[in-house]
Amino acid sequence: MSSNRAVAYQGPGKVEVVEIDYPTFELKDGPGVNPANVGRQLPHAAILKVVTTNICGSDQHMVRGRTTAPEGLILGHEITGEVVETGPGVEFIREGDLVSVPFNISCGRCANCKKQRTEICLNVNPDRPGSAYGYVDMGGWVGGQAEYALVPYADWNLLKFPDKDQALEKILDLTMLSDIFPTGFHGAVTAGVKPGSSVYIAGAGPVGTAAAVGSQLLGAAVVIVADMNADRLANARKFGCETIDVSEEDPREGIARILGREEVDAGVDAVGFEAKGHGRDAGEAPATVLNTLMNVTEAGGALGIPGLYVTGDPGGVDEAAQEGSLSLRLGLGWAKALSFTTGQCPVMKYNRQLMEAILHEKVHIADAVSATPISLDDAPRGYAEFDAGVAEKFVIDPHNTTGKVK
CATH class of the missing domain: 3.40.50.720 (NAD(P)-binding Rossmann-like Domain)
Known part of the structure; x- marks a missing residue:
């Protein structure tokens, strides 16, 4: 089994890179995991090798101690990755696909999902409608600021890029499709x-x-x-x-x-x-x-x-x-x-169209937000500088897939 490392919230003003379990097709207990979600079986999930995962202002709220996030929570809800394994219930997503992950987790089956209200899915968070990776009170789905991450309902949630080589050339733009x-x-x-x-x-x-x-x-x-x-x-x-x-x-x-x-x-x-x-x-x-x-x-x-x-x-x-x-x-x-x-953005309502705008050179979002790749080990510095107000969007690249990590 592969190793895995991730960025964890360790109290107000403090994040650390820690060793965590490699993903499996079961939601296990851990910081912030809703007890009703512990042991949840995920045959419909995919495991991703994380290509890029961004630091978000919403993460900063937790890191500043401005939420009820527990210490040890694995951070990160902006995820782009390569599929390395799929569960037995995954039919259309394949190993090797390069994909964008909507930050809001949704099942694709409930009444709200069927109305394109994926931000308030009824089946992924026992506490309230709506969920997200690595976020307080969102069901306890493990965050994606990691080397490897798990995505449930993969056929539904994942946006596959049509041309892998083209997508890698534009990865700093396409990584912004997961959230911002x-x-x-x-x-x-x-x-x-x-x-x-x-x-x-x-x-x-x-x-x-x-x-x-x-x-x-x-x-x-x-x-x-x-x-x-x-x-x-x-x-x-x-x-x-x-x-x-x-x-x-x-x-x-x-x-x-x-x-x-x-x-x-x-x-x-x-x-x-x-x-x-x-x-x-x-x-x-x-x-x-x-x-x-x-x-x-x-x-x-x-x-x-x-x-x-x-x-x-x-x-x-x-x-x-x-x-x-x-x-x-x-x-x-x-x-x-x-x-x-108000409320979370229903990412799936827009991400495909915005992907096409990026791929066809209609917009250059990475330039606008000053996307800056950093290593996983450099995440604590990225959090500190972002919190200080630098005009950059830090993109964690755990495997230096972009080739731009210094």
């Missing part, structure tokens, strides 16, 4: 971005950047990205976005400077529950982004909210925030007849 590119695109779609739209995107991290690229792909006339991080704002300007530094400028005033009016057609929240207030010395104020979006989006518009919000935040600014209760100006949103779309 569909997630950012979903934010733009649910915000109602159309040809000629103006859109305000809060957050210039990887998901906000993906939302900006997605908005451009959808035909937006003006894409405005707001953040406090000068490097990330500079990166957004490189691919044609307008920017607002909300530590220095009020969002409505910035929008007026850019558009000549104070409201946009569509708004996207790519920040989530660790939002800060606006202004140079602003502290954490988790409802800031949502309230700002209601303020700057025109009446009858829509808000796409791919930014993460949680039901348990030990580091919340008050008791309400610690259980995910925020002080929202819902009356303003109601008065303006705004629509809201």
